[in-house]
Amino acid sequence: MLKALKLEPEKCTGCLQCEMACSFENTGAFNPAKSRIKVFTFHDEGRFAPYTCTQCDEAWCMHACPVEAIVLNMATGSKDVLSDVCVGCKVCTIACPFGTVNYEADTGKVVKCDLCGGDPWCSKACPTGAITYVSADESGMERMRAWAQQAPRTAGAQPNPPKAKEVQVFNIPQQGGH
Amino acid sequence: MRHVIIGAGPAGVVAAETLRKLDPDGSVTMLSSEPEPPYSRMAIPYYLVEQVGEEGTWLRKGDGYFESNGITVRSGARVSNVDTEAKQLGLEGGDTIPYDKLLIATGSQPVIPPLPGVDREGVHTCWTLEDSRHIIKRATEGARVVLIGAGFIGCIILESLVNRKTRLTVIEQQNRMVPRMMDDRAGGLIKRWCQDKGVTVHTSTTVKSVDEGSDGHPLAVSMDNGESVNADLVIVCVGVKANTQFLDGSGVKTDEGILVDRYLQTSVPDVYAAGDVAQGLDFNTGEYTVQAIQPTAADHGRLAANNMAGYKLKHQGSVNMNVLDTLGLISTSFGLWMGVEGGDSAELYDGDRFRYINLQFQGDVLVGGSSLGMTEHVGVMRGLIQSKVRLGHWKDKLKNDPTRIMEAYIACTQAIGHNARVLTA
Ligand SMILES: Cc1cc2nc3c(=O)[nH]c(=O)nc-3n(C[C@H](O)[C@H](O)[C@H](O)COP(=O)(O)OP(=O)(O)OC[C@H]3O[C@@H](n4cnc5c(N)ncnc54)[C@H](O)[C@@H]3O)c2cc1C
Ligand code: SF4
Numbered sequence: 001m002l003k004a005l006k007l008e009p010e011k012c013t014g015c016l017q018c019e020m021a022c023s024f025e026n027t028g029a030f031n032p033a034k035s036r037i038k039v040f041t042f043h044d045e046g047r048f049a050p051y052t053c054t055q056c057d058e059a060w061c062m063h064a065c066p067v068e069a070i071v072l073n074m075a076t077g078s079k080d081v082l083s084d085v086c087v088g089c090k091v092c093t094i095a096c097p098f099g100t101v102n103y104e105a106d107t108g109k110v111v112k113c114d115l116c117g118g119d120p121w122c123s124k125a126c127p128t129g130a131i132t133y134v135s136a137d138e139s140g141m142e143r144m145r146a147w148a149q150q151a152p153r154t155a156g157a158q159p160n161p162p163k164a165k166e167v168q169v170f171n172i173p174q175q176g177g178h
Numbered sequence: 179m180r181h182v183i184i185g186a187g188p189a190g191v192v193a194a195e196t197l198r199k200l201d202p203d204g205s206v207t208m209l210s211s212e213p214e215p216p217y218s219r220m221a222i223p224y225y226l227v228e229q230v231g232e233e234g235t236w237l238r239k240g241d242g243y244f245e246s247n248g249i250t251v252r253s254g255a256r257v258s259n260v261d262t263e264a265k266q267l268g269l270e271g272g273d274t275i276p277y278d279k280l281l282i283a284t285g286s287q288p289v290i291p292p293l294p295g296v297d298r299e300g301v302h303t304c305w306t307l308e309d310s311r312h313i314i315k316r317a318t319e320g321a322r323v324v325l326i327g328a329g330f331i332g333c334i335i336l337e338s339l340v341n342r343k344t345r346l347t348v349i350e351q352q353n354r355m356v357p358r359m360m361d362d363r364a365g366g367l368i369k370r371w372c373q374d375k376g377v378t379v380h381t382s383t384t385v386k387s388v389d390e391g392s393d394g395h396p397l398a399v400s401m402d403n404g405e406s407v408n409a410d411l412v413i414v415c416v417g418v419k420a421n422t423q424f425l426d427g428s429g430v431k432t433d434e435g436i437l438v439d440r441y442l443q444t445s446v447p448d449v450y451a452a453g454d455v456a457q458g459l460d461f462n463t464g465e466y467t468v469q470a471i472q473p474t475a476a477d478h479g480r481l482a483a484n485n486m487a488g489y490k491l492k493h494q495g496s497v498n499m500n501v502l503d504t505l506g507l508i509s510t511s512f513g514l515w516m517g518v519e520g521g522d523s524a525e526l527y528d529g530d531r532f533r534y535i536n537l538q539f540q541g542d543v544l545v546g547g548s549s550l551g552m553t554e555h556v557g558v559m560r561g562l563i564q565s566k567v568r569l570g571h572w573k574d575k576l577k578n579d580p581t582r583i584m585e586a587y588i589a590c591t592q593a594i595g596h597n598a599r600v601l602t603a
Binding site for chain 2: 049097100101
């Protein structure tokens with residue numbers, strides 16, 4: 001069973017430990033600017049929300065890439081950027097409807113969350129349990145689905161709607177079929 | 179079931195792979211008029227600066243990828259006619275290929291303007307790997323290069339030409355650079371940015387002819403402002419047109435591109451079209467247009483293949499979007515970036531720092547946007563447009579500060595504040 005990152009903004013205190021851990025794991029330095037998970041601050045409401053790639057089934061970034069530089073990691077279900085193949089065209093950054101693939105000018109490549117290969121450091125670093133790495137069925141899918149029903153929709157079945165309301169659930173296992 | 183695909187660009191390749199999965203017993207044949215393995219035109223700018231070799235442009239890596247996945251690729255096979263009654267294709271050279279389901283994914287080709295001297299040696303388009311090889315030969319250090327047209331493709335290769343250390347002059351007929359992607363202000367900033375980096379840019383200027391040059395340069399380009407500039411290489415990037423010539427007499431209806439329905443089927447049953455050649459549904463306008471962008475080609479390819487394999491999938495329309503890197507200045511545009519009647523907008527312009535963001539709303543829904551100098555979370559503009567998320571009071575916050583677009587998205591879709599009660603109840 002694939003695991004998913006479960007994000008619970010209501011538990012987040014904005015301490016940025018996840019950003020520190022992510023940047024250190026991926027770049028060797030503590031540099032939140034390089035973190036692939038970002039904590040957004042809502043000053044008016046005094047609230048925080050950690051947010052990163054949903055590893056969505058649609059994989060918009062992966063399908064838009066012209067040179068096959070984004071690949072499916074079979075072990076974790078994450079969509080990983082192969083840096084040496086990426087030419088830095090940035091098409092994936094506009095194709096991702098969640099805004100979680102970002103271009104880095106200093107490397108000329110894009111970066112995104114790869115679940116640290118199945119051992120995500122953000123969740124290990126989070127002191128409040130706002131980020132946990134759990135099996136997908138424990139991660140609140142049903143609640144998310146219910147919420148998704150309320151989203152405004154265009155008429156008819158969408159072949160590939162961006163699942164804007166299911167962002168907290170990662171690695172949803174595909175149910176049978178094609 | 180015999181599936182035949184004409185064209186081996188992203189639309190063709192995505193369709194071939196999708197068909198392979200959905201119809202394991204059928205045969206899948208993909209034809210390309212070009213000699214190379216299926217490759218991506220989008221990788222050409224990086225090939226031009228030798229950041230990647232030819233393999234780096236291939237859509238799928240590894241020798242034998244297509245064969246081992248049961249997809250027959252015929253390179254160098256140009257289709258010259260389609261007989262939709264007999265359900266077969268004619269190739270240049272005389273071969274015929276029968277099909278049960280046909281996908282036309284032949285893309286587009288550059289338009290050559292009817293200019294005196296445009297057929298001179300050293301005048302090239304920039305559309306294929308073949309073109310690129312010619313350009314690489316001539317665009318050497320210190321060479322004088324004239325780029326005719328500063329549309330999206332022209333601007334995309336502009337950076338490669340500068341990085342090859344050529345002395346570059348850009349001539350654009352319209353009043354600004356990338357006129358179909360950026361408004362006056364953003365287009366103006368891109369022009370100033372290029373000029374600051376040593377590129378000569380003429381806007382609102384028309385090329386009159388390509389003549390013989392002087393001072394050891396083989397070519398010269400004359401403009402309607404009376405000036406003439408010497409060149410070792412002239413690159414023509416004034417637009418593209420859909421590759422539909424071979425459809426004459428086939429009954430497949432065309433306009434700007436091939437007319438398709440919501441299932442990417444053409445006016446002839448069992449014949450589908452996808453990618454740059456197809457006039458498909460635009461998500462925002464509800465009209466059928468040729469978008470000629472890579473993400474749309476990939477979307478079309480997947481959808482068309484589903485329908486060819488008998489899995490009915492209706493196209494909901496593709497969001498028109500672009501991202502451009504002009505010598506390090508990154509710009510994006512999405513959907514109805516120029517706004518809609520009765521809508522309103524939010525804008526932040528900081529010309530000194532080359533930063534700009536413009537959001538376009540209809541009611542409290544984002545319908546378009548463009549940005550300059552932003553690389554973080556830009557995709558969320560697409561997400562907000564396509565999911566039609568209602569922004570509520572966040573719209574006013576965005577009107578004060580449009581850079582908070584990612585926060586707006588999260589606030590409207592996550593368990594924060596008011597949403598938390600709904601989401602975690
Ligand atoms: C330099 C450059 C940079 C670009 N950068 C971007 C970018 O940054 N972002 C973006 O979104 N888009 C970009 N594009 C556009 C993008 O490449 C196209 O939208 C995309 O290639 C369209 O895919 P397609 O499969 O529809 O057609 P194509 O990729 O054009 O493929 C068409 C295929 O059909 C074949 N063919 C044509 N006629 C025949 C025939 N009669 N018989 C047999 N085969 C035939 C061709 O050989 C080719 O294999 C760029 C294009 C260029 C040239
Ligand atoms: S930026 Fe890199 S990973 Fe993203 S689409 Fe372009 S080549 Fe692929």
